[in-house]
Amino acid sequence: MESAPVAGLLLLDLVLLVILLSRSDLRQRGQAILIAILFFGSGFPALVYQIVWQRALFCIYGVNVQSVAVVVSAFMLGLGLGSLAGGAISVRFPRHGILAFGICELGTAAFGLASLHIFQWAARYTAGTTLGYTILFSFLLLIVPTMLMGATLPLLVEQLVQSSRNVGYSVATLYFVNTLGSAAACYLCAHLILRDFGQSGSVAMAACINLVVGATAYLYGRSRSVEASSAEAELPSSSASPQTGLPLWVAMLIGGVAGFIALGFEIEWFRVLALGSSDRAPAFALLLATYLSGIAAGAYVAEKYTEKVASAAVVNIIGLLLLGSGALSVYLPPVVALLSFKNKALMNSAPAFFVTAGMLGSVLPLLCRLAVSANRDSGRYVSWIYVSNILGSTLGSLIIGFIAMDHLGLQQISIQLALLSVVTGTFILLFASGHARMPSVTQLAIITLAVVAIYSSSAFYSDLFGKLVFGPKATSVGELAHVVENRSGVIAVTSTGAVMGGGVYDGYFNIDPFHDSNGVVRIYIASLFHAAPKRMLMIGLSSGSWAQIMVHHPQAESLDIVEINPGYLTLIEQYPMVRSLLHNPKARIYIDDGRRWLLAHPEVRYDFIVVNTSYHWRDHSSNLLSTDFMRLVQAHLSPGGVYYFNETGSPEAVATGLHVFRYGLRVMNFLALSDSPIPTDTNRCLEVLREYRIDGNLVFDPQDPRTPIALEHYAELANSVYSAPQPMGIESGSVMAARIGPQHIITDDNMGAEWGTEFEASWR
Numbered sequence: 001m002e003s004a005p006v007a008g009l010l011l012l013d014l015v016l017l018v019i020l021l022s023r024s025d026l027r028q029r030g031q032a033i034l035i036a037i038l039f040f041g042s043g044f045p046a047l048v049y050q051i052v053w054q055r056a057l058f059c060i061y062g063v064n065v066q067s068v069a070v071v072v073s074a075f076m077l078g079l080g081l082g083s084l085a086g087g088a089i090s091v092r093f094p095r096h097g098i099l100a101f102g103i104c105e106l107g108t109a110a111f112g113l114a115s116l117h118i119f120q121w122a123a124r125y126t127a128g129t130t131l132g133y134t135i136l137f138s139f140l141l142l143i144v145p146t147m148l149m150g151a152t153l154p155l156l157v158e159q160l161v162q163s164s165r166n167v168g169y170s171v172a173t174l175y176f177v178n179t180l181g182s183a184a185a186c187y188l189c190a191h192l193i194l195r196d197f198g199q200s201g202s203v204a205m206a207a208c209i210n211l212v213v214g215a216t217a218y219l220y221g222r223s224r225s226v227e228a229s230s231a232e233a234e235l236p237s238s239s240a241s242p243q244t245g246l247p248l249w250v251a252m253l254i255g256g257v258a259g260f261i262a263l264g265f266e267i268e269w270f271r272v273l274a275l276g277s278s279d280r281a282p283a284f285a286l287l288l289a290t291y292l293s294g295i296a297a298g299a300y301v302a303e304k305y306t307e308k309v310a311s312a313a314v315v316n317i318i319g320l321l322l323l324g325s326g327a328l329s330v331y332l333p334p335v336v337a338l339l340s341f342k343n344k345a346l347m348n349s350a351p352a353f354f355v356t357a358g359m360l361g362s363v364l365p366l367l368c369r370l371a372v373s374a375n376r377d378s379g380r381y382v383s384w385i386y387v388s389n390i391l392g393s394t395l396g397s398l399i400i401g402f403i404a405m406d407h408l409g410l411q412q413i414s415i416q417l418a419l420l421s422v423v424t425g426t427f428i429l430l431f432a433s434g435h436a437r438m439p440s441v442t443q444l445a446i447i448t449l450a451v452v453a454i455y456s457s458s459a460f461y462s463d464l465f466g467k468l469v470f471g472p473k474a475t476s477v478g479e480l481a482h483v484v485e486n487r488s489g490v491i492a493v494t495s496t497g498a499v500m501g502g503g504v505y506d507g508y509f510n511i512d513p514f515h516d517s518n519g520v521v522r523i524y525i526a527s528l529f530h531a532a533p534k535r536m537l538m539i540g541l542s543s544g545s546w547a548q549i550m551v552h553h554p555q556a557e558s559l560d561i562v563e564i565n566p567g568y569l570t571l572i573e574q575y576p577m578v579r580s581l582l583h584n585p586k587a588r589i590y591i592d593d594g595r596r597w598l599l600a601h602p603e604v605r606y607d608f609i610v611v612n613t614s615y616h617w618r619d620h621s622s623n624l625l626s627t628d629f630m631r632l633v634q635a636h637l638s639p640g641g642v643y644y645f646n647e648t649g650s651p652e653a654v655a656t657g658l659h660v661f662r663y664g665l666r667v668m669n670f671l672a673l674s675d676s677p678i679p680t681d682t683n684r685c686l687e688v689l690r691e692y693r694i695d696g697n698l699v700f701d702p703q704d705p706r707t708p709i710a711l712e713h714y715a716e717l718a719n720s721v722y723s724a725p726q727p728m729g730i731e732s733g734s735v736m737a738a739r740i741g742p743q744h745i746i747t748d749d750n751m752g753a754e755w756g757t758e759f760e761a762s763w764r
Contacts, residue, residue, distance in 0.1 A: 043181025045206030062593025082150025087383025097159030099221025105214030128600030158379030168369025172303030245311025259392030295361030302362030326421030664733030
């Protein structure tokens with residue numbers, strides 16, 4: 001993905017960082033610069049851990065929406081508890097904040113180095129568990145490192161306040177540098193780290209950075225303890241602190257609402273960018289880099305330009321910032337859709353995301369400045385506001401991502417979040433003085449403009465999904481026949497029956513072998529290489545077309561289907577050709593992550609397992625293409641069983657399959673794999689095809705003049721295994737291996753092509 005705009009925004013933040021470190025109004029410049037550099041370094045590995053640990057846990061607990069919500073919430077809950085612990089420690093040891101910070105970083109490094117091994121150990125005992133156990137185990141696995149990371153901000157706030165005597169400056173500085181470090185990590189993850197180092201290498205790199213940061217902070221903290229630190233003036237106690245501009249509980253409430261809005265925006269924006277980018281893994285990292293760099297800049301700018309502003313005016317500024325973020329945010333999805341439609345780089349929208357995130361990012365440090373005085377309890381009170389923000393973010397993740405997206409569309413969520421931001425900003429303006437008052441004429445005009453802007457945005461959402469998914473081809477595709485939005489994703493169906501799941505081509509509604517728009521020949525011909533596929537499993541339902549063919553195989557006794565998105569079921573109900581699948585007694589449909597389902601049912605064996613995998617470059621595609629997954633499938637095959645999956649033209653996927661299984665056969669772009677020899681039998685295949693009935697009707701009716709022609713083509717395809725390899729033919733495993741040569745083997749660790757740059761979305 002084109003990322004120059006994101007790089008430019010990060011460069012802008014780095015300029016702000018240089019300006020920050022060169023400011024001349026510090027009492028102890030050296031210590032402040034050291035703390036800023038160390039906290040920048042601390043933010044970098046934190047985001048690497050978040051990306052890698054979440055992916056590792058998704059491999060154990062699945063990438064269905066329940067597991068994602070649980071893992072993300074467990075991560076954030078640990079940060080919140082760590083913040084409270086850090087605040088308590090800062091009060092107990094007021095002059096040892098940087099020493100405690102160093103210990104936290106060293107502890108994080110130690111856990112980081114062992115983390116993937118710990119997760120693998122836990123997987124052997126907890127994989128495939130119920131949702132309740134998933135919640136418990138995710139929390140237990142993440143509680144130690146996330147608490148260590150969450151404790152660092154209040155610890156360093158206390159340390160920096162000692163020299164600056166300014167809570168607003170201290171929080172803004174630390175929030176800025178730490179968030180900027182995380183933003184830089186996201187950008188490098190998208191372009192370099194995860195692609196070139198894999199999960200284990202990325203975690204090792206992050207742990208090394210923690211180690212350097214922790215050791216430096218620890219040694220400096222020890223030296224400070226030995227030195228005569230009494231040269232610094234003692235901070236006043238809490239009871240001796242001056243009156244602040246905002247009650248602490250009010251700051252906590254506003255911080256929580258701001259966190260809710262911010263995470264809601266992030267979830268909404270990620271869905272938009274995922275659709276427009278054809279669900280590429282780097283898209284999320286680049287969005288997060290933009291989002292975090294905006295928050296960082298907002299924290300710095302807000303503190304810098306309000307340092308001499310009266311408290312009442314600062315409260316008004318917070319209200320106006322929330323008004324602005326609401327009015328601007330509602331236009332971001334249409335902007336991305338327009339860029340997609342014009343075939344422009346999606347990240348050209350980054351400045352708009354940056355500004356909106358910056359408005360929200362400025363709220364937390366301003367709240368801390370208003371509600372916390374420079375006293376011995378500064379770290380503790382900042383931790384309370386910080387944990388309120390984290391709890392609000394966690395609720396935003398759960399309510400928006402887990403609940404609202406199942407009941408509201410993207411446009412509705414965008415408008416509701418924008419209204420929440422505007423309403424919150426309006427209340428702040430109304431009660432800025434501590435009691436209700438009418439806003440000024442200027443403020444009233446701004447409120448009115450924000451509300452009008454939100455309700456005027458609806459006109460810009462026309463054909464939003466068509467533009468996001470099909471880009472410049474949206475006009476020729478025309479109006480979409482169906483759009484299903486839920487918490488699992490967005491499914492769009494064109495008027496011709498093409499299915500687009502999550503912005504990626506997913507097949508057609510078609511079971512007709514005479515008008516083969518979706519390559520159903522690849523499943524009709526299954527009896528060519530399997531004598532009796534009686535018990536079958538299919539992971540990935542999509543339109544249900546392939547499942548309808550499989551369940552009606554003349555020898556089929558049962559078909560288990562695992563599909564992660566229940567939205568497909570509502571679509572299947574509307575297409576008569578596949579509708580009966582939902583009521584077929586041979587078919588059992590499970591809504592779950594395919595990998596998680598296999599882990600939860602270790603005893604089940606199948607003759608034939610079909611995984612209609614998506615493109616190998618898609619986000620999380622390696623969950624179904626790695627050696628780890630294929631060995632899991634291998635354990636669920638009966639003797640002589642065949643694993644059949646779509647390698648989507650990836651030599652790496654082919655090589656990975658041949659690496660795990662002893663025997664292979666390529667059928668066009670599908671790969672049949674087994675630990676037993678795979679002999680082909682053309683006569684058997686044709687006999688089965690002549691018996692095929694779907695809903696009581698012969699598929700290859702001998703009275704139909706098209707039947708002999710079709711069967712002749714099927715025979716030609718079956719016999720192509722004896723000819724020179726051709727893309728639309730059949731090829732033996734030994735010939736394949738010699739043709740493709742040595743290839744990179746896909747694993748959970750290296751993630752295949754997910755973080756690469758080369759991909760082609762032909763539908764665009």
